[in-house]
Amino acid sequence: MEDLILRYVSRIVVPFVQLYGLYVVFHGHLSPGGGFSGGAIIGASMILYALAFNLAAGTKKISHDLSLILESSGGLIYAGVGLLAIFLGANFLGNMVAGFPLGTPGNLFSGGAIMLITLGVGIKVAATMITLFYSLIEEEQATDEHH
Amino acid sequence: MNAAHHLPVLAIVLPLVFAYLMPLFDRWRRGWCTPAALGVLAVSFVASLAMAWQVMTGGPYYYQMGNWPPPWGIELNIDYLAVFTAITMTGVSLVVLVYASKDLLHELKPHLLGWYYTLYLLLVASMVGMALTNDIFNLFVFVEICAIAACGIISIKSNKECLEASFKYLILSTLGSGCLLLAIALLYMVTGHLNFTYIAQALPEAMRLYPYNILAALALLLVGMGVKAALFPLHVWLPDAHSSAPSPSSAVLSGLVIKIYAVSLLRVLYQVFPADIFEVTPVLNILLWMSTLAIIAGSMFAIVQEDIKKMLAYSSVAQIGYVFMGFAIVDFFALTGGILHVFNHAMMKAMLFMAAGAFIYSTGVRHLSGLKGIGHTMPVPAVAFAIGALAMVGIPLTNGFISKWYLVLGALHDGQPFFAAVILLSSLLNGIYYLPIIVNAFFSEPQGRVAAPLPLPRQMQVPLIILGLGCLLFGIAPSLILGLIYRASEALLGL
Known part of the structure; x- marks a missing residue:
């Protein structure tokens, strides 16, 4: 389906949506929101793009393989930050005790490991939404061809 | 860094990390997955x-x-019950995974194997987490991971029965999760804590102020965990789910997943709720009668089944009854029997499901009457099945005898001989449906597909041999594990 208005509007809207998503992710330790909500916003922007254009255009931006890698690496970042704390001599997910720099409270660079963790969660959630969407569409196309 | 100090968290986190790595391995290095x-x-x-x-x-x-x-952070409690449960979960799931690595090639589409491992590792990680955690909300998170992963390993076969069964399971286990969450909310509301130790300290005072909240929490907890553990009237999802799933999934679901909820309920009932609440409400009595019904009705249902995996699934309904009976008779020996049965039944039922899976793998026969003479053509799984069946009935020298012995001892010691009689009666009922299969397997002539089965791969025989020997070993030398369980029961009863 070719819809000019939809394509134009989404082309304008998608960057802002993504920027807002990144804002929510990076301010997870300062304001409401965080990894999950920010990741969901970024994921939704990619789904909007793929819906307004088509799957081929969407996969050109983020391929199924890339979303798979991002999905796994999001989880691995979280676990990795936790394990890093063990290597630094604290308990799992230790923050200040493990020696993560805390920064100034209220600034963007504060909270130590929390920002890395929300980043991991954000990547994970965004990539999961995109992967799920691709999987559903590809399944649909596979069954369409089958019939 | 001292690795020994971090073992509890590594036991949970490493399977989680590898669960995330599996899709990547599956995409680029498929050989590394297994x-x-x-x-x-x-x-x-x-x-x-x-x-x-x-x-x-x-x-x-x-x-x-x-x-x-x-009071602020999440805490893991590494006590006797926790390590016992963690050993059971990781040990049996390791053996089942060896079997799964070959069986799944035959049951699943090849591109799903990596995803199966993802779900499987998530499941194991969540079960170890439930065993170790000392935080009730953390418990809930692991319960959710476990429920989703368990649905996944049923529905991954994606035929009609699997999808229907896993959907049913999903709905009912979500209902259970909802009850659990509400119970946690009520407890948090009246105590202000999520840590087991702190809730337990605050509850006696809170019980005086808000008795109904705590009773409601108790009831919701019982229903929530009861649905997930398939305690008798709430077991309706289990037979379909466990019989239609791929055989390794059935083994781990029946052997481990329903037990972990029972153990979590045990921990919350004994360690969080004050002992005097059981004088106000007959919760343990209700649990006792539900488990009695489970033992009798589960066996009755199992007798009339024609499908081998469905029969094993109904037998699980009966066996989880033993576990709950041990927990509900407040007695040292009964509790020991109940906890021991978690371990013993995990081994027996995993072995039985894997043996049934081996029959299906090699012959395609699921019907009980079609398995005549299988002992001649497939000796290893048939002997394993026989050992498992004898252990289910509770013949001496098998591990099933030991746990039933302790349960009977506990019932008599507590002055409730009726429940000892229930256990004896149910052993007879177990005999009615297990023994004919053994007799038919070894004393009939093999016919049809049973006469010429496909050869069974070594990876599918070794787990059966390990668990078969395990059933005999823990039947002859139960003291290997009993030392740990004695201390767990003592700690739970505050002796």
Whole structure:
């Protein structure tokens, strides 16, 4: 389906949506929101793009393989930050005790490991939404061809 | 960094990390999936054994996540019951995964194997987490992971029965999760804590102020965990789910997943709720009668089944009844029997499901009457099935005898001979449906597809041999595990 208005509007809207998503992710330790909500916003922007254009255009931006890698690496970042704390001599997910720099409270660079963790969660959630969407569409196309 | 100190968290986190890695391996290095999954479960198992050694020599200890002290941070409680449960979960799931690595090639589409390992590792990680955690909301998170992963390993076969069964399971287990969450909310509301130890300290005072909230929480907890553990009137999802799933999934679902909820309920009932609440409400009596019904009705249903896996699934309904009966008779021996049965039944039922899976793999026959003479053509799974069946009935020299012995001892010691009679009656009922299969398997002539089965791969025979020997070993020398369980029961009863 070719819809000019939809394509134009989404082309304008998608960057802002993504920027807002990144804002929510990076301010997870300062304001409401965080990894999950920010990741969901970024994921939704990619789904909007793929819906307004088509799957081929969407996969050109983020391929199924890339979303798979991002999905796994999001989880691995979280676990990795936790394990890093063990290597630094604290308990799992230790923050200040493990020696993560805390920064100034209220600034963007504060909270130590929390920002890395929300980043991991954000990547994970965004990539999961995109992967799920691709999987559903590809399944649909596979069954369409089958019939 | 001292690795020994971090074992509890590594036992949970390493399977989680590898669960995330599996899709990547599956996409680019498919050959690495199986060794990596087996390796990480082996590490988890060794970590559980090492924790058991630490606890047996140095006593129980706590692990604080991120060094945050208890009322704020999440805490892991490494005590006798926790390490016992962790050993059971990781050990049996490791053996089942060896079997799964071959069986799944035949049951699943090849591109799903990596995803199956993802779900499987998530499942094991969540079960170890439930065993170790000392935080009720953390418990809920692990319960959710476990429920989703369990649905996944049923529905992954994606034929009509699997999808229907897993959907049914999903709905009912979500209902259970909802009840659990509400119970946690009520407890948090009246105590202000999520840590088991702190809730337990605040509850006697809160019970005076808000008795109805706590009673409601108790009821919701019982229903929530009861649905997930398939305690008798709430078991309706289990037979379909466990019989239609791929055989390794059935083995791990029936052997482990329903037990972990029972153990979690045990921990919350004994360690969180004050003992005098059981004088106000007959919760333990209700549990006792539900388990009695489960034992009798589960066996009755199993007798009339024609499908081998469906029969095993109904038998699980009966066996989880033994576990709950041990928990509900407040007696040292009964509790020991109940906890021991968690371990014993995990081994027996995993072995029985894997043996049934081996029959289906080699012959395609699921019907009980079609399995005549299978003992002649497939000796290894048939002997394993026979050992498992004898253990289910509770013949001496098998591990099933030991746990039933302790349950009967507990019932008599507590002055409730009726429940001892129930256990004896149910052993007879078990005999009615298990023994004819053994007799038919070894004393009939094989016919049709049973006469010429496909050869069984070695990876599917070795787990059966290990678990078969395990059933005999823990039947002859139960003291290997009983030392740990004695201490767990003593700690739970506050002796």
